Amino acid sequence: MALSRASGYRTSDPSHLGRTRGARVMCAVALVAVCVNASTKVSAHGRRVHTPAAQFEAVSRGRAATGTVSVDTTQAHALGSFSPPRAFGAGVDAQNAGAVPLIYTPGNIATMLTAGLGTVTYRLYTELSVQDWHWNPLGTWSDQSDGDGYWTGAPAQSSPSVVNSYGYRLPHRGFTFDQGNNDDYSRLTDGDLTTYWKSDPYLDQTYTGESDALHPQWIVVDLGAKKSVDAMRIAWANPYATTYAVQYWTGDDAIDDPADGTWATFPNGAVSGATGGTVTLQLATSARKVEFVRVLMSASSGTCDTHGSSDPRDCLGFAIDEVGVGTLAGSAFHDLVVHAPNHKQTVTYASSVDPWHAPANEASDEEQAGLDIVYQSGLTRGLPAIVPVAMLYGTPDDAAAEIAYLEARGYAIGHVELGEEPDGQYVTPEDDAALFVQWANALHAVDPTLQLGGPVFQGSSGDVQTWPDAHGNVSWLNRFLNYLDAHGALGQLAFMSFEHYPFDGCSTNYERNLLAEPALVSGIVKTWEGDGLPAGTPLLVTESNYAANTTAEFQGIAGALWYADAAADFMENGASGFYLYEYEPDPVVNYAHCPNGWGSWGPWDATQNYTIAAPASQYFAAQLVTQQWSDPVDATHVVYPSKSSVVDSRKRPIVASHALLRPDGQWAVMLVNKDPVNAYTVSLSFDGPSGTHHFASPVASDVLSPAQYVWHSDGSNGYPSPDGPFAATYLSGGPSATYSLPAASITVLRGTLGR
Numbered sequence: 085m086a087l088s089r090a091s092g093y094r095t096s097d098p099s100h101l102g103r104t105r106g107a108r109v110m111c112a113v114a115l116v117a118v119c120v121n122a123s124t125k126v127s128a129h130g131r132r133v134h135t136p137a138a139q140f141e142a143v144s145r146g147r148a149a150t151g152t153v154s155v156d157t158t159q160a161h162a163l164g165s166f167s168p169p170r171a172f173g174a175g176v177d178a179q180n181a182g183a184v185p186l187i188y189t190p191g192n193i194a195t196m197l198t199a200g201l202g203t204v205t206y207r208l209y210t211e212l213s214v215q216d217w218h219w220n221p222l223g224t225w226s227d228q229s230d231g232d233g234y235w236t237g238a239p240a241q242s243s244p245s246v247v248n249s250y251g252y253r254l255p256h257r258g259f260t261f262d263q264g265n266n267d268d269y270s271r272l273t274d275g276d277l278t279t280y281w282k283s284d285p286y287l288d289q290t291y292t293g294e295s296d297a298l299h300p301q302w303i304v305v306d307l308g309a310k311k312s313v314d315a316m317r318i319a320w321a322n323p324y325a326t327t328y329a330v331q332y333w334t335g336d337d338a339i340d341d342p343a344d345g346t347w348a349t350f351p352n353g354a355v356s357g358a359t360g361g362t363v364t365l366q367l368a369t370s371a372r373k374v375e376f377v378r379v380l381m382s383a384s385s386g387t388c389d390t391h392g393s394s395d396p397r398d399c400l401g402f403a404i405d406e407v408g409v410g411t412l413a414g415s416a417f418h419d420l421v422v423h424a425p426n427h428k429q430t431v432t433y434a435s436s437v438d439p440w441h442a443p444a445n446e447a448s449d450e451e452q453a454g455l456d457i458v459y460q461s462g463l464t465r466g467l468p469a470i471v472p473v474a475m476l477y478g479t480p481d482d483a484a485a486e487i488a489y490l491e492a493r494g495y496a497i498g499h500v501e502l503g504e505e506p507d508g509q510y511v512t513p514e515d516d517a518a519l520f521v522q523w524a525n526a527l528h529a530v531d532p533t534l535q536l537g538g539p540v541f542q543g544s545s546g547d548v549q550t551w552p553d554a555h556g557n558v559s560w561l562n563r564f565l566n567y568l569d570a571h572g573a574l575g576q577l578a579f580m581s582f583e584h585y586p587f588d589g590c591s592t593n594y595e596r597n598l599l600a601e602p603a604l605v606s607g608i609v610k611t612w613e614g615d616g617l618p619a620g621t622p623l624l625v626t627e628s629n630y631a632a633n634t635t636a637e638f639q640g641i642a643g644a645l646w647y648a649d650a651a652a653d654f655m656e657n658g659a660s661g662f663y664l665y666e667y668e669p670d671p672v673v674n675y676a677h678c679p680n681g682w683g684s685w686g687p688w689d690a691t692q693n694y695t696i697a698a699p700a701s702q703y704f705a706a707q708l709v710t711q712q713w714s715d716p717v718d719a720t721h722v723v724y725p726s727k728s729s730v731v732d733s734r735k736r737p738i739v740a741s742h743a744l745l746r747p748d749g750q751w752a753v754m755l756v757n758k759d760p761v762n763a764y765t766v767s768l769s770f771d772g773p774s775g776t777h778h779f780a781s782p783v784a785s786d787v788l789s790p791a792q793y794v795w796h797s798d799g800s801n802g803y804p805s806p807d808g809p810f811a812a813t814y815l816s817g818g819p820s821a822t823y824s825l826p827a828a829s830i831t832v833l834r835g836t837l838g839r
Contacts, residue, residue: 150765150822151730155743155753157772163656163723168714169202169467170498171660172651172706174667174686175627176453176463178209178264179694184248184453186694187668188461195696196463196667199687199703200710203498204463205470205626205663206455210477211504213264215251215447216439217474219455219486226395232442233395236482240492246454252445254477256282256403258303258434260427263508263542265450270432272303272407275423280321280405282389283381284436284519286479288400292518299515300382301402304338305409306431311420312371315412317364318379321403322390324360327383329353330367333376339433339510343549343558347378360385362405366412377409391440401438433510439477455486459495463667467718468498470626470663473527475503475519476511480526487530499535500527501581501626505542513539513550513560517567524576535578537624539564543585543632545604547611561615579660580612580621584628584650589635590678594642597630598649598758599736605653622660629665633676634683639795639802641828644705644788648830649756651709652742655723664706669696672802682799689804698803701795704788704810705830712786712832713754719747726753730764739764739825751779752834757825764825770837779817780838787811789829 179187210217220237227233235252253268258281260270271279283301285291292299307313316330330353335345350367381402388399408419409430421430455471458464471490473483483502490497502523506516516539524536539561541548548560557563568574586604587597609623630637630646637643647664654662669690674681687703688696714721722745730739740756757764770777788810795804810830815823817835825831 149762151728151739153726153728153739153741153753153755153766153768155741155751155768155770156725157770157777161725163725164658165720165722166655166660167718167720168710168716169465169718171203171655172201172662172710172714173203173205174199174201174664175205175207176458176667177207177665178450178452179668181449181451183694184451184457188453188457189695192669192694192696193461193463196669197465199706200716201664201667201706202465202710203467203470203661203663204458204667206458206472207627207665208472208474208501208504209264209450209452210251210474212262212508213251213447214257214259214262214268214437214477214509215253215264216441216477217249217251217452219249219452219474220246220489221249223485227391233391233440234397234479235441236479237485237489239485240489243489245456245460247457248451249454250451251447252441253447254437254439254441255445256280256438256440258432258437260429260431260433263505265447267447267449269426269429270434272404272432272434273305273421273423273429274425275406275429276425277319277405280389280403281434282321282403282438282440283401283434284438285397285400286519286522287436287515288384290396290400291522296384297382299518300380301435302378302380303404303407303435304433305377305407305421306339306433307375307377307409307420308431310373310375312411313374313377313409313420314368314371315364315366315410315417316377316379317362317408317417317419319362319405319407320360321405322360322387323385323399323401323403324358324387325381325383325402326358326385327356328358328379328381329355330365331378331380332372332374333378338376338378338551342551346552347380360387364412364417371411379404379407398440407432435510435512436515437477439479455490455495456493459493464496466496468496470499470501470624471497472501472504473523475523476506476509480523483523484526484530487527487534491531497534499537499579499581499624501540502536502538504540505583506539507544507548507560508542513564514567517564517571520568521571521573521576524573528576536576537579537581538577539581540626541582543583543628545586545608547615559615561612561617565616574618577621579624580617581624581626582608582612584608584625585630585632587631589631589633589637589676589683590681592680594637594640594645595758595760598642598645599732599738601646601650602653602736602740605650606657609657609659623658624661624663625654625659626661626663627665628662629685631676634673634681634685635676635678636680636683636795636797636802638683638685638702639672639689639700639804641701641790641793641795644701644793644830645756645758645828647702647705648709648754649740649742649758652713652754656725656742664702669694672800674799680797682797682802689802698807700804701793704793704808708754708786708788708810708830708832712784712834713742713744713752715746715748717747721746728755728766730766739766750834750836752832755823755825755831755833757827757829757831760828763827765822766825767822768833775839777837777839778819778821779833779835781817782814782835783817783821784834785811785813785815785823786832787826787829789826791826
């Protein structure tokens with residue numbers, strides 16, 4: 085028997101968000117009423133829009149319609165604990181030029197806060213774009229006479245509030261492509277002998293305190309396919325390598341499959357006592373079929389680059405004007421490399437990049453929200469935020485200035501991430517760890533209590549691998565931790581952070597993906613533990629969503645099911661924080677370039693002017709997780725094991741169950757039915773040392789299903805209808821009570837226990 089919901093029940097009603105756009109009609113849904121009830125209907129654009137049942141693949145028919153869910157209430161068996169406002173949050177990131185003021189309006193902020201998300205994590209897109217981040221547009225250049233060099237942001241006392249901040253491209257870049265805006269190119273194969281790649285001076289022995297041979301810098305040339313190679317031409321710049329080796333990769337793919345192969349030095353590839361200039365090397369007497377060629381540099385000349393000798397950083401590391409790879413016949417060098425100042429050039433990679441740059445290098449077509457506008461908007465709720473400092477392409481002085489700025493303005497800092505996605509930038513773990521140590525020392529000199537962490541892996545479902553070291557070790561994290569430990573710096577790693585994007589967004593079989601997610605979550609946590617992460621180190625998933633590519637699955641019901649299940653899965657596996665990407669309203673785009681690719685990260689359907697037009701599926705899922713499953717208070721919630729009998733042939737729960745003991749004394753069980761076709765009815769028991777218990781009446785029930793929410797894909801004109809709110813009611817409890825779970829749904833049941 086259903087009981088009516090008591091008036092005044094604490095919930096956030098999102099119905100005020102729904103509004104018509106053009107000729108579209110948004111349905112008002114009361115509790116479980118379904119407004120899309122015909123087999124098809126015609127959209128405002130004249131296209132046929134299928135109803136929810138017709139949208140899903142019929143892959144689940146024939147499964148048992150009933151099942152049981154049991155919760156283990158033994159206190160000693162608890163899986164972990166968390167505080168919802170700190171554990172569940174969202175990320176803010178770079179935007180198109182001019183977007184930040186449009187996003188951070190009082191109306192948008194007020195609506196964003198109704199999602200119930202807490203901690204804000206600031207993402208650093210400039211690291212992906214091989215750019216230095218000017219977190220403060222005001223500051224000083226190291227070469228004040230020329231107005232260029234290495235940048236340090238200005239202190240709070242001399243700065244107005246920052247609304248927009250920008251990245252600056254690095255003119256000594258060695259990457260052809262990057263994982264950001266990808267609007268620059270490598271100077272190694274640009275055909276211009278007046279430009280050059282230069283390595284990061286902070287990886288020189290002057291700053292690392294150890295031999296350059298322990299941090300050899302490298303460049304890699306990818307010929308695109310295996311080709312005959314017996315020679316290389318290198319036009320060295322200053323500082324040049326006095327000792328280096330030219331090598332080839334023995335495996336298939338040195339970049340995307342670094343664990344399967346080794347670097348072998350060409351028979352005549354080892355060079356010592358070099359004096360710079362342009363050299364053509366006969367690497368072997370007979371050509372070898374190779375695709376990837378590496379120059380590994382282990383000793384520097386210390387001669388100064390084109391910027392002079394006033395700054396010692398201009399004289400550290402290694403620099404190359406141009407490289408060629410091919411064959412040598414007599415004195416005639418046949419070059420296989422395409423030299424062009426664009427992406428048509430032969431592809432190269434580099435170990436690091438010198439962060440030297442100039443005002444003209446500003447990337448004005450994208451911007452990061454100023455730290456001031458984020459904090460002052462109210463979006464952080466006064467909670468400590470997770471903030472980044474530029475590390476791969478910045479300086480420790482600038483990082484220290486940023487933290488001093490934030491603290492001078494009284495902004496709460498919870499955690500500080502050092503850099504972002506070093507694995508995506510192909511940084512070796514020892515180099516990243518050496519930078520981490522330098523940055524940690526600089527930051528702790530400002531505030532010894534700062535919680536510093538990383539390495540902020542890009543989304544990975546397995547161990548991050550790198551080229552084997554002398555011992556054959558290919559585990560990136562294990563080697564990173566080993567370096568910190570050997571240098572007495574492991575204690576400075578206060579948390580380990582990583583990103584989680586488990587699926588291909590273009591797949592339309594979301595049930596298959598959702599069934600796989602729990603094993604991916606537990607597997608990646610066990611991987612980090614197996615790599616040697618010290619016990620008790622907090623795990624923060626500082627950026628996550630269903631896929632790394634935008635897709636209609638984000639806005640569809642699949643996005644909601646994934647978020648609820650993944651958020652709970654990570655809490656059950658010991659994570660301290662799980663943060664949705666992203667918080668800001670962005671219009672849908674087809675980033676994935678596939679038929680169902682039109683979508684947007686995060687919980688909103690937004691206009692082209694970045695105004696929230698309506699909530700999307702992950703909005704309602706976030707409300708269920710943060711305000712119904714958990715109590716929206718900064719207090720300890722305890723996660724307990726639970727088991728569902730509704731499983732597939734591989735014993736994976738079709739109905740996932742997540743049990744929580746809240747600080748208000750109520751038990752909450754979140755049930756995620758991943759079946760897009762079938763509904764299930766389950767009974768629920770709580771089993772512990774004192775016997776078996778059940779919910780006492782009344783039981784609060786909150787449900788999100790296609791009866792409450794459906795996304796209609798229509799390219800850039802996609803829209804939700806119906807568009808919430810989730811169905812809220814009270815149900816009867818007791819030993820004989822059963823609970824109906826609609827297909828493709830999230831159900832939160834909450835109450836107290838009776839005998």
